[in-house]
Amino acid sequence: MVWPVLVLAGIEHVRIDPGNTAFTPLDFFDYPWSHSLALAAAWSVLFALMFFREGRRAAVILGLLVFSHWLLDFVTHRPDLPLWPGSATMLGLGLWNSVAATIVIESAMFTAGVLIYAFSTRPRDRIGTFAFWGLVFVLGVIYVMNAFGPPPPSVTAIGIAGIAGAALFTVWSWWADRHRTSA
Ligand SMILES: [Zn+2]
Numbered sequence: 001m002v003w004p005v006l007v008l009a010g011i012e013h014v015r016i017d018p019g020n021t022a023f024t025p026l027d028f029f030d031y032p033w034s035h036s037l038a039l040a041a042a043w044s045v046l047f048a049l050m051f052f053r054e055g056r057r058a059a060v061i062l063g064l065l066v067f068s069h070w071l072l073d074f075v076t077h078r079p080d081l082p083l084w085p086g087s088a089t090m091l092g093l094g095l096w097n098s099v100a101a102t103i104v105i106e107s108a109m110f111t112a113g114v115l116i117y118a119f120s121t122r123p124r125d126r127i128g129t130f131a132f133w134g135l136v137f138v139l140g141v142i143y144v145m146n147a148f149g150p151p152p153p154s155v156t157a158i159g160i161a162g163i164a165g166a167a168l169f170t171v172w173s174w175w176a177d178r179h180r181t182s183a
Contacts, residue, residue, distance in 0.1 A: 004166070008160070014031070
């Protein structure tokens with residue numbers, strides 16, 4: 001959610017570069033404040049501290065969830081994640097170099113996340129069923145469109161879509177979750 005804001009503000013930069021990896025047409029050549037290992041850790045600690053009054057366990061889990069974004073990017077990106085702003089050391093295992101391996105592994109991770117949530121919660125009403133499975137369906141459709149559709153038209157479009165998507169899916173998942181309860 002931080003990255004598209006920094007891109008639109010001109011603080012971080014991305015280039016549309018079809019073939020950069022087999023899976024993504026984007027060249028993430030400058031994003032140290034959202035995507036370096038050091039700042040990812042800092043964002044995670046900051047997020048955990050924001051929820052400390054919910055209890056230490058909840059705060060630690062939320063911090064780890066924020067940090068999981070960096071770990072998942074580390075698996076998929078080619079080496080373009082700096083250690084810290086200004087560092088020349090770039091990290092990334094490059095799963096995106098193979099379209100087939102990307103789709104298999106990312107779909108498996110998405111399915112695992114959906115199943116963990118589906119089995120650890122249950123709907124309180126019909127909205128709890130349809131809002132949740134509707135969200136899963138729309139996220140799946142967007143994934144397929146991203147994987148097989150044309151590259152984005154401009155960097156501005158990437159930033160706007162990123163912010164709109166982050167806002168929409170935050171509100172949508174909050175709404176669905178309000179209509180479900182712990183199983
Ligand atoms: Zn990322």
